[in-house]
Amino acid sequence: MAEAARPRNRLLDLLPHDERSDLVSMMDRGPITPHDVLQAAGQPMRKVHFPTSGVVSLMTPLADGRAIETATVGKEGMVGVHAFLGGGVLNNGQAMSQVPGEMLSLGVDSFRAFVDGDGKMRDIMMAYMQALFAQIEQAVACNGVPEIQQRTAKWLLESHDRADGDEFQLTQEFLADMLGVTRPSVSVAAGTLQAAGLIKYHRGQVTILDRSGLEEASCECYAVVRSEYEQLLSPFS
Numbered sequence: 357m358a359e360a361a362r363p364r365n366r367l368l369d370l371l372p373h374d375e376r377s378d379l380v381s382m383m384d385r386g387p388i389t390p391h392d393v394l395q396a397a398g399q400p401m402r403k404v405h406f407p408t409s410g411v412v413s414l415m416t417p418l419a420d421g422r423a424i425e426t427a428t429v430g431k432e433g434m435v436g437v438h439a440f441l442g443g444g445v446l447n448n449g450q451a452m453s454q455v456p457g458e459m460l461s462l463g464v465d466s467f468r469a470f471v472d473g474d475g476k477m478r479d480i481m482m483a484y485m486q487a488l489f490a491q492i493e494q495a496v497a498c499n500g501v502p503e504i505q506q507r508t509a510k511w512l513l514e515s516h517d518r519a520d521g522d523e524f525q526l527t528q529e530f531l532a533d534m535l536g537v538t539r540p541s542v543s544v545a546a547g548t549l550q551a552a553g554l555i556k557y558h559r560g561q562v563t564i565l566d567r568s569g570l571e572e573a574s575c576e577c578y579a580v581v582r583s584e585y586e587q588l589l590s591p592f593s
Contacts, residue, residue: 365406365460366432367480370592375475383460388453390525394435395451403461404436410457411518413534415450425534427491430518432585433484439464440471440481455515455524483588490584498577506575507535508545512555512562513570513578522564549573
């Protein structure tokens with residue numbers, strides 16, 4: 357892929373120009389289609405993915421067939437950190453796309469070889485893993501927040517951060533699955549946020565109308581995760 361035409365991904369943008377150009381030239385560009393499983397539990401990991409738009413959920417499947425979201429990934433990160441750690445199989449987790457977009461992908465072996473070189477990618481990956489693990493830890497705390505409206509606001513903010521603009525696709529059923537709650541409870545929460553003038557929701561399409569108001573409506577988890585990410589990754593900017 358030509359450097360001038362490359363889409364934006366923050367981890368890739370943090371690399372020095374020559375190192376980034378070398379890595380991007382090896383990557384394939386493809387779509388993020390909602391509900392596609394990018395990595396399945398118990399299956400060999402073949403590629404790593406760097407979203408340039410859209411949102412991917414990292415999820416933990418449960419015995420009753422549900423899958424609870426533990427983290428989200430967009431243009432600030434990557435899908436497939438297990439490859440960096442040397443693992444080849446996700447034993448109890450999967451990655452599923454949720455908001456459409458695009459991504460850059462690379463085979464696991466090629467990615468590992470690149471990280472093992474003399475460039476900055478290893479240090480950037482170490483910082484990103486800390487940020488991702490902080491998000492997962494905070495998700496555990498957030499699941500203990502009884503107010504579904506706060507958790508819904510947090511999820512909408514995270515998706516807005518990764519969306520190209522103020523609109524993105526979302527069904528109440530999918531959001532309920534991600535939060536591990538019932539669809540009626542999400543419907544009530546979304547209706548309350550809409551009545552407050554913070555969002556507009558119509559036929560699976562969300563429009564963010566008042567971001568600052570949505571931040572006030574969110575639980576503290578959103579600000580904690582965002583601050584942690586900036587603190588860990590900003591030294592590479």
